[in-house]
Amino acid sequence: MINFQLNNTSVQVDIDPDTPLLWVVRDHFKLKGSKFGCGVGLCGACTMQVNGEAVRTCTLPIAAVQGAAIISIEGLGTPDNLHPLQQAWVEHSVPQCGYCQSGQLMSASALLQKNPNPTDDDIDVAMNGNICRCGTYSKIKSAIKSGAEVMRTQESIVETFDPVSGKSIVKEASS
Amino acid sequence: MKTASITRRLFLLSTGAVATGLIVGCSSAATKSKGYSSIAGAFEPNSFIQITPDNQVIFYLPSSEMGQGILDGLSTLIAEELRVDPTAIDVRHASLHSDYKNPELRFQGTGGSNATRTQFLPLRQAAADTAAAIRNAAAKQLNQPAHKLLLADGHVTAEGRRYAFGEFVALAALMPMPENSPLRGPAQFDQIGRERPRLDALAKSTGTAVFGIDAEVENLYRAVVVRSPVLGAPLKRFDATAALKQPGVVDVVEIRTGVAIVAQSYWQARKAASALELDWEKTELASWSSDSIYQKFTQTLNDSSQKGLKCCDEGEGDKLLNQAQHVVSADYYAPYLAHATMEPLNCTVAVDGDNCAVYLGTQYVEASAGAVVYYGDFDADKVKVHPAFLGGGFGRRGLGDDVAEAVVIAKKTGRNIQLVWSREDDMSNDFYRPAALVRMQAGVSEQGLIETWAVRRVGPNVLDHILDQWVDVLAPDYLNKGFVDWLSKLGRPLFKRFIADPSSADGIFSDYDMPNKAVRHVAQDPGLRTGLWRSVGHSSNAFFKESFIDELAQRAGIDELQFRLVNMKNNPRLTEATELVAAKAGWGKALPEGHFHGLAAHSSFGSAVAQIAEVSVEGTKIVVHKVTAAIHCGLVVNPGIVRDAVEGGIIFGLTAALHGEITLVDGVIQQSNFHSYPMLRMADAPKVEVHIVESQEHPEGVGEPGLPPLAPAVANAVFKASGQRLRDLPLRLS
Numbered sequence: 001m002i003n004f005q006l007n008n009t010s011v012q013v014d015i016d017p018d019t020p021l022l023w024v025v026r027d028h029f030k031l032k033g034s035k036f037g038c039g040v041g042l043c044g045a046c047t048m049q050v051n052g053e054a055v056r057t058c059t060l061p062i063a064a065v066q067g068a069a070i071i072s073i074e075g076l077g078t079p080d081n082l083h084p085l086q087q088a089w090v091e092h093s094v095p096q097c098g099y100c101q102s103g104q105l106m107s108a109s110a111l112l113q114k115n116p117n118p119t120d121d122d123i124d125v126a127m128n129g130n131i132c133r134c135g136t137y138s139k140i141k142s143a144i145k146s147g148a149e150v151m152r153t154q155e156s157i158v159e160t161f162d163p164v165s166g167k168s169i170v171k172e173a174s175s
Numbered sequence: 176m177k178t179a180s181i182t183r184r185l186f187l188l189s190t191g192a193v194a195t196g197l198i199v200g201c202s203s204a205a206t207k208s209k210g211y212s213s214i215a216g217a218f219e220p221n222s223f224i225q226i227t228p229d230n231q232v233i234f235y236l237p238s239s240e241m242g243q244g245i246l247d248g249l250s251t252l253i254a255e256e257l258r259v260d261p262t263a264i265d266v267r268h269a270s271l272h273s274d275y276k277n278p279e280l281r282f283q284g285t286g287g288s289n290a291t292r293t294q295f296l297p298l299r300q301a302a303a304d305t306a307a308a309i310r311n312a313a314a315k316q317l318n319q320p321a322h323k324l325l326l327a328d329g330h331v332t333a334e335g336r337r338y339a340f341g342e343f344v345a346l347a348a349l350m351p352m353p354e355n356s357p358l359r360g361p362a363q364f365d366q367i368g369r370e371r372p373r374l375d376a377l378a379k380s381t382g383t384a385v386f387g388i389d390a391e392v393e394n395l396y397r398a399v400v401v402r403s404p405v406l407g408a409p410l411k412r413f414d415a416t417a418a419l420k421q422p423g424v425v426d427v428v429e430i431r432t433g434v435a436i437v438a439q440s441y442w443q444a445r446k447a448a449s450a451l452e453l454d455w456e457k458t459e460l461a462s463w464s465s466d467s468i469y470q471k472f473t474q475t476l477n478d479s480s481q482k483g484l485k486c487c488d489e490g491e492g493d494k495l496l497n498q499a500q501h502v503v504s505a506d507y508y509a510p511y512l513a514h515a516t517m518e519p520l521n522c523t524v525a526v527d528g529d530n531c532a533v534y535l536g537t538q539y540v541e542a543s544a545g546a547v548v549y550y551g552d553f554d555a556d557k558v559k560v561h562p563a564f565l566g567g568g569f570g571r572r573g574l575g576d577d578v579a580e581a582v583v584i585a586k587k588t589g590r591n592i593q594l595v596w597s598r599e600d601d602m603s604n605d606f607y608r609p610a611a612l613v614r615m616q617a618g619v620s621e622q623g624l625i626e627t628w629a630v631r632r633v634g635p636n637v638l639d640h641i642l643d644q645w646v647d648v649l650a651p652d653y654l655n656k657g658f659v660d661w662l663s664k665l666g667r668p669l670f671k672r673f674i675a676d677p678s679s680a681d682g683i684f685s686d687y688d689m690p691n692k693a694v695r696h697v698a699q700d701p702g703l704r705t706g707l708w709r710s711v712g713h714s715s716n717a718f719f720k721e722s723f724i725d726e727l728a729q730r731a732g733i734d735e736l737q738f739r740l741v742n743m744k745n746n747p748r749l750t751e752a753t754e755l756v757a758a759k760a761g762w763g764k765a766l767p768e769g770h771f772h773g774l775a776a777h778s779s780f781g782s783a784v785a786q787i788a789e790v791s792v793e794g795t796k797i798v799v800h801k802v803t804a805a806i807h808c809g810l811v812v813n814p815g816i817v818r819d820a821v822e823g824g825i826i827f828g829l830t831a832a833l834h835g836e837i838t839l840v841d842g843v844i845q846q847s848n849f850h851s852y853p854m855l856r857m858a859d860a861p862k863v864e865v866h867i868v869e870s871q872e873h874p875e876g877v878g879e880p881g882l883p884p885l886a887p888a889v890a891n892a893v894f895k896a897s898g899q900r901l902r903d904l905p906l907r908l909s
Contacts, residue, residue, distance in 0.1 A: 015440075016422060016423075016440075016442065016443065018442075018446075019440065019442045020442065023440060023441050023442050027397070027440060027441065030391060031382075032382070032385070032388075032389035032391075033381070033382020033383065034382070035386070035388070035517070035518065035566070036388065036518075036519065036595065037517050037518070037519070037598065038598040038848055038849055039597055039598055039599075039848075040598070040848055040849075040850075042848060042849040042850060043517070043598075043849055043854075045517060072382070073381065073382035074382055077381065078381060078383075079377055079378070079381050079383060082380075082381070086380045086381055089376065089380035090372050090376045090377050090380050091372060092372070093371075093372040093373045093376050093815055093819070094376065094380065095242075095373070095375065095376055095379035095380060096242035096243070096244070096819060096820075096823055097241055097242030097516075097517065097518075097564070097565060097566050097567045097568075098242070098375065098378070098379030098380075098384050098386075098564065098566070099386060099516075099517040099518045099566030099567060100517050100566075101379050101380060102382045105380065123857070124857050124858035125858075127856075127857045128856055128857065128858060130856075130857075131517070131849065131854045131856060132517075132826075132857075133515060133516065133517045133567050133569075133827070133854065134242045134517075134567065134823045134826075134827075135822055135823040135824075135825065135826025135827055135855075135860070136819070136823070137826065137855075137856075137857040137860040138822065138860065138862070138863060139819075140857070141857065
């Protein structure tokens, strides 16, 4: 039995220990946003975050994620509650066929967790493992930059709630 | 010239119908049925639009969305005339129905970059008539003159009050349906031509867009197929004893292309596949390797006794070639290429008694449905195709080979199955862009005018392989299968001996004013199956033509831009695109040290595209810094999508130009995954700038035309940077 966190929920699964995480998430937990592209970790369509790192899950045996925290595209944001990067992806109209974009977003979000203000070169390095056959690279890059900017702005704002009214109180964080 | 090219295109796209004379009329019987399931109380004026009493506007998309943005484009046409916000439309992939036939292909499918061109008026008319019906119903219900009602944003406004469309659908459904309602003019357009994020961006940025591989049905087993290392070789024998003992494996069955393993999970099936023992028959393809293919092509090219089939003969043909001031001759080569869609082929099949449901992304819904009937022996009316988003198409999806395997596995095992091809399966069982070797010859006058254009082209065709796939699955099912299969094989002799496959020569003698032309094609096919690869013949022919044009200009001592412009006086669209790109890129102006510009211009699928590549050379490495493009595609529905499609074509074309090559050793394809068939990655992607020529002319294609000029633009810049004229693809400096 393997236990891990999937999108902040504790899950367990009893499955052949060498089964790649990708297929467990897709076909066992029925979260279909992460894609199968090459099966050997060369294209990045299957990228998820494992303990905050962008990892190619088509080659990651489920046994290796015991106790790990996994975030898939479904855990990054939802259509009603978009992650700033997803918002940027929509505003920049990034996707064409869209098949690689979950993986692109997971690599990009892992980058921004470590480096909130990446240069073009930082982005090139971090996104090197993700292929887009439709050629959306320039838009991905623009969207990462504008998503990063939004996130930097948001992080300087602390949201608290009035305990009586329940209303949100937004304050500039003291730096 | 225009008419000729349209005729060629029509021939290409409808060859399934024209060449066999059989497909025409298949399921064309007049019927009042709609292409969708009825919703109680909804207004259902045609197979494209449903409006429910609670104001849901549903549009059934007749074309497949594979990244080209047609979901957005066609929804915009509906929104414009129906007077609704495009983001408020619920867009669904249309299943199989005669109302969704592609007007040029004559069957339901998406290809040839023709969807916007062919649907621009019919879909708007369907929406305009629907809007008129709502207006008439509102007029009657509100007792107002129809012309006083304002329709906008899914509402009717009368005397200052807004009513949602849904309030009038019940009455609209009972009233006579208007026809030929006036369409909005370009001055009124508020959706067409507007730039906004594409409608499918949200689903595709949240992992919620459903692709074929995401299909789930009850009691679903997963299947993989082990096929011959030499594509198409029949199975001699197999031993499944060891494979059947592997965990999770429930069935091992022989199918036409090999042996299928069915297991509870994909991983179990994939692992068990390596435990199969198989022997394959030897076929002719096994006697070919890339070197011997190239040698054979060269031999044929030089063998003047093989005349080849006539693709074009104009003026004096090649008779005056040697009388010209400048006579230039050069041989060019383009290799086989794989499609490598990001989503490997897959197909999910659910069988329930006599009924068969198929889930997949397909460019050709009708061929996919036909494959269920032909290979699975299901009655056509018991087959339901559930189309999904395509994780890339590029001409690969919907040839029926995926369905043929999946439906037989499901039938033989009696299980619902999802067949998933591995990347390796996908790359070694493709329908490849054919290789070609050509001899380009031209005579140029002292003034720099092309007088004679002579081409001799050697290589495989495409249509015979496509017909072999499609005649089977598109022919009416009352025909005897043996007869249909015999018929499907006729393409080979037809295009070898009698008719030049128009796709082979597409674009190799077009665009310029060449009074004397002689173009011949010698069909030479080692037997590796070929297919429709983004921009088809243009993908290689533009490289041959536009590289050679630079050679001619240089021999005549004329600037490459000027040479093109003086030789395309009868090609206003390409002239506009070429002038625009030259101005935007700064042709002839100073560039950073070591950077050089290369130009190419090419028309395909109705649109004209010119590109300038800015390139430097570092040792034997080619670095493409920037590509500037201009496209003349007529009226633009969403400029953002046009620019994306052209940029996508450029990146796709650059992957091919720098890396793309499928090679054979003893019939076995040597490329298997992205390590041996590499894709351009972000760090190597050039800056791309796309400019659109302003036009009110009828819209033309954009999905493919951005690709063909890229390789020659880069090759032409490489020549200036290195002095090496690279005449073979992929481009490699020595």
